Amino acid sequence: MNTRLNLEQIRAFLTVVRLGGFSKAADELGLTQPAVTTRIKNLENTLGVELFERTSGGVLLTKRGDILARYAKQFEQLSELVQRDVMDPSGIEGHLRLGVSETIVQCWLPLFIEELYRMYPALEIEINVDISVNLRTMLLDREIDLAVLLGPISEYSVDNVELPEVDLAWYRAESDQSSNDQPSRYLEKPIFTYARNTRPFRELRSELLEHLGPNYSLFPSSSLSACFRLVESGLGVAALPRVLGQRFVSEGRICEFDPGWRPNPLKFSASFLGEPKSHLLETAAAIASATARSFDDKKL
Amino acid sequence: MNTRLNLEQIRAFLTVVRLGGFSKAADELGLTQPAVTTRIKNLENTLGVELFERTSGGVLLTKRGDILARYAKQFEQLSELVQRDVMDPSGIEGHLRLGVSETIVQCWLPLFIEELYRMYPALEIEINVDISVNLRTMLLDREIDLAVLLGPISEYSVDNVELPEVDLAWYRAESDQSSNDQPSRYLEKPIFTYARNTRPFRELRSELLEHLGPNYSLFPSSSLSACFRLVESGLGVAALPRVLGQRFVSEGRICEFDPGWRPNPLKFSASFLGEPKSHLLETAAAIASATARSFDDKKL
DNA sequence: AGAGGTTACGGGCAGCGTAAGGATC
DNA sequence: GATCCTTACGCTGCCCGTAACCTCT
Numbered sequence: 025m026n027t028r029l030n031l032e033q034i035r036a037f038l039t040v041v042r043l044g045g046f047s048k049a050a051d052e053l054g055l056t057q058p059a060v061t062t063r064i065k066n067l068e069n070t071l072g073v074e075l076f077e078r079t080s081g082g083v084l085l086t087k088r089g090d091i092l093a094r095y096a097k098q099f100e101q102l103s104e105l106v107q108r109d110v111m112d113p114s115g116i117e118g119h120l121r122l123g124v125s126e127t128i129v130q131c132w133l134p135l136f137i138e139e140l141y142r143m144y145p146a147l148e149i150e151i152n153v154d155i156s157v158n159l160r161t162m163l164l165d166r167e168i169d170l171a172v173l174l175g176p177i178s179e180y181s182v183d184n185v186e187l188p189e190v191d192l193a194w195y196r197a198e199s200d201q202s203s204n205d206q207p208s209r210y211l212e213k214p215i216f217t218y219a220r221n222t223r224p225f226r227e228l229r230s231e232l233l234e235h236l237g238p239n240y241s242l243f244p245s246s247s248l249s250a251c252f253r254l255v256e257s258g259l260g261v262a263a264l265p266r267v268l269g270q271r272f273v274s275e276g277r278i279c280e281f282d283p284g285w286r287p288n289p290l291k292f293s294a295s296f297l298g299e300p301k302s303h304l305l306e307t308a309a310a311i312a313s314a315t316a317r318s319f320d321d322k323k324l
Numbered sequence: 325m326n327t328r329l330n331l332e333q334i335r336a337f338l339t340v341v342r343l344g345g346f347s348k349a350a351d352e353l354g355l356t357q358p359a360v361t362t363r364i365k366n367l368e369n370t371l372g373v374e375l376f377e378r379t380s381g382g383v384l385l386t387k388r389g390d391i392l393a394r395y396a397k398q399f400e401q402l403s404e405l406v407q408r409d410v411m412d413p414s415g416i417e418g419h420l421r422l423g424v425s426e427t428i429v430q431c432w433l434p435l436f437i438e439e440l441y442r443m444y445p446a447l448e449i450e451i452n453v454d455i456s457v458n459l460r461t462m463l464l465d466r467e468i469d470l471a472v473l474l475g476p477i478s479e480y481s482v483d484n485v486e487l488p489e490v491d492l493a494w495y496r497a498e499s500d501q502s503s504n505d506q507p508s509r510y511l512e513k514p515i516f517t518y519a520r521n522t523r524p525f526r527e528l529r530s531e532l533l534e535h536l537g538p539n540y541s542l543f544p545s546s547s548l549s550a551c552f553r554l555v556e557s558g559l560g561v562a563a564l565p566r567v568l569g570q571r572f573v574s575e576g577r578i579c580e581f582d583p584g585w586r587p588n589p590l591k592f593s594a595s596f597l598g599e600p601k602s603h604l605l606e607t608a609a610a611i612a613s614a615t616a617r618s619f620d621d622k623k624l
Numbered sequence: 625a626g627a628g629g630t631t632a633c634g635g636g637c638a639g640c641g642t643a644a645g646g647a648t649c
Numbered sequence: 650g651a652t653c654c655t656t657a658c659g660c661t662g663c664c665c666g667t668a669a670c671c672t673c674t
């Protein structure tokens with residue numbers, strides 16, 4: 025039994041190397057675990073060489089396996105280049121598991137999806153909305169492929185494309201004129217904001233402490249549109265993205281006020297694992313960046 | 325219909341590009357022509373791109389095809405590197421169509437084959453013995469993979485490994501003492517040598533003309549051992565490789581004589597097509613070179 | 625017992641060869 | 650009609666998934 029080198033075998037091999045196990049690789053490849061065993065075994069037979077030492081509780085690269093891994097990465101890179109330079113993008117198939125923060129959903133997610141779909145009509149896109157800290161974990165656990173979340177992820181394995189900052193503004197109900205003479209007193213009302221465990225929440229809390237001392241009450245919400253509704257009803261105020269508030273303002277439902285300071289703008293990034301190198305992910309992140317910028321431009 | 329990139333498809337593609345046609349590629353790949361059509365079509369479908377313009381009497385690369393060709397060569401090169409650095413040589417299968425001159429057959433072909441077999445026991449070796457000019461044509465027509473023949477082949481497409489020179493010596497029958505006082509007179513006897521259309525024949529003829537004028541009679545033979553037998557029988561003399569003559573000399577059947585000059589030594593080379601790059605061929609040529617040197621050493 | 629990888633086996637499909645079918649000179 | 654490549658079709662064999670098995674902790 026001896027056949028030729030095969031890219032699927034190499035991909036399986038590399039996935040096993042990266043994830044350190046046949047089962048995990050099978051998971052990532054969308055195969056059963058015996059199928060991975062078969063692929064590796066066939067590859068080993070083709071080469072006439074053992075690639076892994078099967079130890080209890082995992083596998084270890086042999087010396088030959090290590091050499092092959094270097095070449096395997098080049099094979100994969102070359103495949104990526106072919107996909108980038110030769111393939112018709114409309115023919116590119118695959119899954120893209122997207123993770124996005126709620127802010128992005130409200131801002132430009134539909135535009136982003138539309139653009140992505142225009143470029144890769146054959147791509148299956150899966151959307152997960154969650155708070156950034158969870159998205160981060162999901163990305164590192166390879167449960168999603170691309171995350172649009174707060175701040176760059178400081179991990180050597182992650183590539184971050186920084187997106188334009190999202191300015192926040194203070195909003196109150198249009199009808200609430202109670203503290204017009206001294207806008208900072210609006211902050212004595214309940215303050216709605218991002219969910220606990222989010223960076224905006226923590227930052228806002230520390231800034232409030234700095235500006236007001238302990239005299240504030242903060243109500244986190246996992247839904248931005250809920251925040252806007254709550255502000256509109258006059259129950260309280262909120263520091264929320266200006267790009268989202270504009271619509272409510274122009275409809276005369278809420279309005280900005282200036283207590284003399286504003287929370288820092290939100291820094292989003294489109295983040296993905298750099299390994300394995302994927303031109304599709306790089307392009308998708310670039311599209312996210314372009315979409316975010318054009319969304320800003322439209323709103324100015 | 326959409327599958328993944330496949331090395332066999334790429335190999336087929338590259339072969340079509342190199343040979344400029346599906347049929348010729350099929351020939352080289354050991355496939356039927358429709359099989360090549362299928363491979364190319366599948367590749368085109370995978371990429372969602374036309375690779376060839378089908379013109380009457382052949383095919384032409386499209387723009388995309390040209391880009392792919394560059395990457396395809398890198399894929400092939402990478403496969404070669406894996407074969408060189410990772411594969412167990414004893415597992416390397418394939419055909420090696422060898423072309424050799426008769427002189428080499430008599431000198432070190434068996435040693436060469438033995439060495440080759442030791443390194444690549446799974447390799448199928450096919451031996452063709454012919455005169456150099458024919459070997460040259462066969463190589464350029466891709467009818468053989470490696471030729472061991474006279475002189476380098478001056479074609480940009482051919483890689484030549486130069487082998488140690490083969491010295492010639494003049495031989496006469498041991499029993500023939502007729503011209504011992506004036507050895508050059510042995511050349512008045514019939515002179516046996518390499519076949520017509522060979523370089524040694526032509527060179528010897530012109531050298532004889534220079535030294536003796538038209539007073540000689542040259543009898544070409546396609547068999548070297550026939551030449552030795554003819555010399556031994558006393559029918560004539562011959563300029564033949566000293567490494568081959570030694571045995572007959574030590575057995576007291578023939579002996580050297582010195583008419584005052586000798587034909588130029590024979591320059592052999594191990595030659596093969598540089599494209600597609602094949603580590604196996606490079607190694608085989610290197611083994612030929614090593615075998616030739618060790619043969620010389622043994623004879624000294 | 626559970627988490628890892630391997631072996632056994634049946635079934636589906638990719639890709640081969642044969643044979644027939646254009647197209648172009 | 651000769652020389653290309655393409656299409657049609659039956660068949661083989663590869664490789665997948667299911668399921669049972671092995672081997673460590």
